[in-house]
Amino acid sequence: MGTNEGGLLDKQFQKAKQQAEQQKYQQMVQSVxxxxxxxxxxxxxxxxxxxxxxxxxxxxxxxxxxxxAQKEAGTTTLVIMIFLGAFFTGLGIYDNxxxxxxxxxxxxxxxxxxxxxxxxxxxxxxGFVYGVAAKMFTIAGPVLVYGFLISVIIGLIAFFFQ
Amino acid sequence: xxxxxxxxxxxxxxADPPSVVATASIVGPKEGEGPLADSFDKIIQDTYYGxxxxxxxxxxxxxxxxxxxxxxxGLTPGDVDYLFAGDLLNQTxxxxxxxxxxxxxxxxxxxxxxxxxxxxILAAILIDGGYAERVAAATSSxxxxxxxxxxxxxxxxxxxxxxxxxxxxxxxxxxxxxxxPGPKITHATVGKVVDQGVKDPSxxxxxxxxxxxxxxITHLQDTGRSPxxxxxxVTGDLANIGKALTEQLAQQQNxxxxxxxxxxxxxxxxxxxDVHAGGSGCACSAVVTxxxxxxxxxxxxxxxxxxxxxxxxxxxLSSQQGESIPGIGHAVVFEMM
Numbered sequence: 057m058g059t060n061e062g063g064l065l066d067k068q069f070q071k072a073k074q075q076a077e078q079q080k081y082q083q084m085v086q087s088v089x090x091x092x093x094x095x096x097x098x099x100x101x102x103x104x105x106x107x108x109x110x111x112x113x114x115x116x117x118x119x120x121x122x123x124x125a126q127k128e129a130g131t132t133t134l135v136i137m138i139f140l141g142a143f144f145t146g147l148g149i150y151d152n153x154x155x156x157x158x159x160x161x162x163x164x165x166x167x168x169x170x171x172x173x174x175x176x177x178x179x180x181x182x183g184f185v186y187g188v189a190a191k192m193f194t195i196a197g198p199v200l201v202y203g204f205l206i207s208v209i210i211g212l213i214a215f216f217f218q
Numbered sequence: 219x220x221x222x223x224x225x226x227x228x229x230x231x232x233a234d235p236p237s238v239v240a241t242a243s244i245v246g247p248k249e250g251e252g253p254l255a256d257s258f259d260k261i262i263q264d265t266y267y268g269x270x271x272x273x274x275x276x277x278x279x280x281x282x283x284x285x286x287x288x289x290x291x292g293l294t295p296g297d298v299d300y301l302f303a304g305d306l307l308n309q310t311x312x313x314x315x316x317x318x319x320x321x322x323x324x325x326x327x328x329x330x331x332x333x334x335x336x337x338x339i340l341a342a343i344l345i346d347g348g349y350a351e352r353v354a355a356a357t358s359s360x361x362x363x364x365x366x367x368x369x370x371x372x373x374x375x376x377x378x379x380x381x382x383x384x385x386x387x388x389x390x391x392x393x394x395x396x397x398x399p400g401p402k403i404t405h406a407t408v409g410k411v412v413d414q415g416v417k418d419p420s421x422x423x424x425x426x427x428x429x430x431x432x433x434x435i436t437h438l439q440d441t442g443r444s445p446x447x448x449x450x451x452v453t454g455d456l457a458n459i460g461k462a463l464t465e466q467l468a469q470q471q472n473x474x475x476x477x478x479x480x481x482x483x484x485x486x487x488x489x490x491x492d493v494h495a496g497g498s499g500c501a502c503s504a505v506v507t508x509x510x511x512x513x514x515x516x517x518x519x520x521x522x523x524x525x526x527x528x529x530x531x532x533x534x535l536s537s538q539q540g541e542s543i544p545g546i547g548h549a550v551v552f553e554m555m
Contacts, residue, residue: 078415085416088462090380097377111361145373153374161375170375178371181271195374 072086101160104153108164112137134165146177171195223346226440231406236345238400238552239293239352239393241508242286243320244279244360246387249497249505257509258388259286265362265387272362273311279318279389280305280358283508287354287391291398292444295322298393299350302337304328305358305500306385307367312358322354331426331455332409333357334390334504335463335527335548339406341394342550351396358389359499368419368534381421383457384493390504401515401523405551407437411531413544419537422530423460423483423495430456430528431467437524437549449520450478452511453547454528457483457496482506485540503527507536515554523552 112133119129141164144150150170154161161167176192179187193200224233243258250261260282267275280303304327305312317324329336337355344350364385365372394403412429430453438444445451445468456464461481468475482503483496485537502543507525515522527550532543 081407081414081428082416083461084419084463089421089424090457090459090467092380145375148373151373151375155377157375158377167375170373174371174373174375177373178366195370 083213097158100156101158103160104157105160105163108137108161108166112164137165138169141166142173145170145173150174167197168199227436228410229405229437229440230339230343232342232403232404234346234347234396235402235404235553235555236342236394236396237398237402238512239395239398240287240291241393241400241512242283242290242391242511243372243505244283244286244389245501245505248361248384248491248493249386249388249486249501252491254486254506254510257513259283259509264353265360267324272316272360272366273307276305276307276358276360276363276387276389277312277315279360280312280356280391281319283358283391284320284354284356286315287356287393287508289387290464291393291395293352293393295320295463298322298352298354300325300341300344300353301338301356302327302353303356304333304337306330306364312360312363313356316356316358327357329527329546329548330529330531331478331498331500331502332358332527332529332546332548333500334507335454335525335550338392338394338403338527338550339408339548341392342403342406345394345396352393353395354391354393356389356391357500357504359385359387359501360387361387364499371547376514378448378494380494381418381423381459382494383422383455383483383496384487384491386455386497386501386505387497387499388501388505390508392508398501399516399554400512401554403550405437405441405549407433407440407549409433409526409546410545411546413542415542415552417537417540417542419532419534419543421459422498423456423458424463425530425543426456426528426545426547427460428467428543430454430526430547431464431471433473433526433549434464434524435471435473445473445475445478448478448522448524448551449473450480450511450522451524451526452479452484452485452506453481453526455483455496455498456481456487456528459495460528485510490538512552515552518554521554525550525552 116129116133175191176188179191244260245258269275301322301324303313304310334357336511341353341355414428486497487493526547528547
């Protein structure tokens with residue numbers, strides 16, 4: 057009995073010692089790691105994200121000028137932007153843009169197109185069913201699932217509290 | 219009698235040290251633009267290497283590197299008793315499919331990026347033990363096959379953190395025998411799995427550094443040597459961050475590595491090549507060891523090298539389940555006699 061307790065204590069002691077050692081190492085890692093370039097990244101994301109959305113606004117304005125209603129012009133603009141995102145992914149340009157812009161090119165709908173087209177391209181060699189079709193939503197899938205979930209929750213809130 | 223082949227905690231001292239008979243290295247275009255370009259045997263310009271997929275290209279490079287090393291030695295595949303090979307892909311398909319083509323008695327290995335050194339140690343044991351005349355050790359990795367297995371599709375527009383490393387595209391092969399023109403393998407220290415709780419899969423240098431430091435320190439204790447005994451101590455793919463941490467960890471044990479320590483992941487790329495922390499992958503230590511390092515030994519620049527293959531033994535699954543990354547480091551002593 058006594059020895060068992062001693063063994064248990066010893067085990068706990070060893071575990072605590074190991075945790076302390078790991079914590080010390082993590083601190084060492086933090087001191088060696090290069091600092092993230094937050095400001096540079098934020099500026100790049102703001103500029104590129106802004107340019108993409110400003111471009112979309114120009115398209116929408118042109119469509120409205122040629123006679124489309126605002127809602128129709130908005131939908132058509134989305135379709136055009138999705139096409140462009142997919143097109144530049146296919147040309148191998150969008151990943152380079154993403155490397156520079158980060159969230160600036162991920163957040164707009166062109167980034168959503170990129171996240172669907174890039175796995176579709178990548179997994180073509182594994183066939184059209186288990187490759188392209190199955191892998192197409194590996195990255196966009198979670199976005200869709202939680203996007204739907206949040207919209208349902210917001211819909212319920214609106215329904216009960218309006 | 220058996221005890222003389224083992225010294226200290228876990229170091230092998232070869233009774234009749236096997237020699238490097240020949241080596242071969244093939245690399246991809248990015249590595250071919252790096253500072254070691256002149257040392258590699260072959261630089262491929264197309265990452266598909268004329269194949270339909272990157273996986274096939276990787277396997278082709280691996281088989282070619284093995285054949286090239288055999289040819290350089292003036293031998294035929296029939297003269298090689300065993301092949302040790304492995305890679306990073308699921309079920310080590312690059313090695314398996316290369317071995318299908320090579321038709322040699324084959325041991326498949328998985329030691330993540332430490333595979334080359336794991337293979338060298340096992341090959342040397344077989345030769346010194348009298349079980350083989352000549353054994354080949356080989357490994358490969360490919361930037362794009364690794365990206366799609368471990369990370370994101372290659373065309374996906376993401377930002378890599380500054381701690382991330384760039385998987386080397388290439389294959390290296392080393393043919394060992396009872397005698398040969400290259401350096402001898404006199405000692406090997408087999409690594410233990412060490413895990414200091416690093417969980418970030420885009421910071422593998424930090425995950426592997428404690429294992430590398432542990433093996434270096436144990437090796438020096440087992441052999442009773444100081445770091446100065448070696449002209450060069452070189453780790454496999456810790457890159458900038460892991461290298462700095464290894465130096466600090468050794469310093470804590472009063473071992474000063476600052477004079478003669480480097481890392482293959484630091485050597486293989488130029489900082490201007492935008493690889494962030496440096497190189498990684500099985501091929502990182504393999505192509506640098508099988509080209510530049512041994513070339514410099516034969517040229518007389520280095521007489522004694524302590525080389526370490528370093529591996530991060532995680533999978534995408536273990537990372538998703540929140541596991542930390544275990545590391546390993548296997549050390550081999552190359553000495554010109």
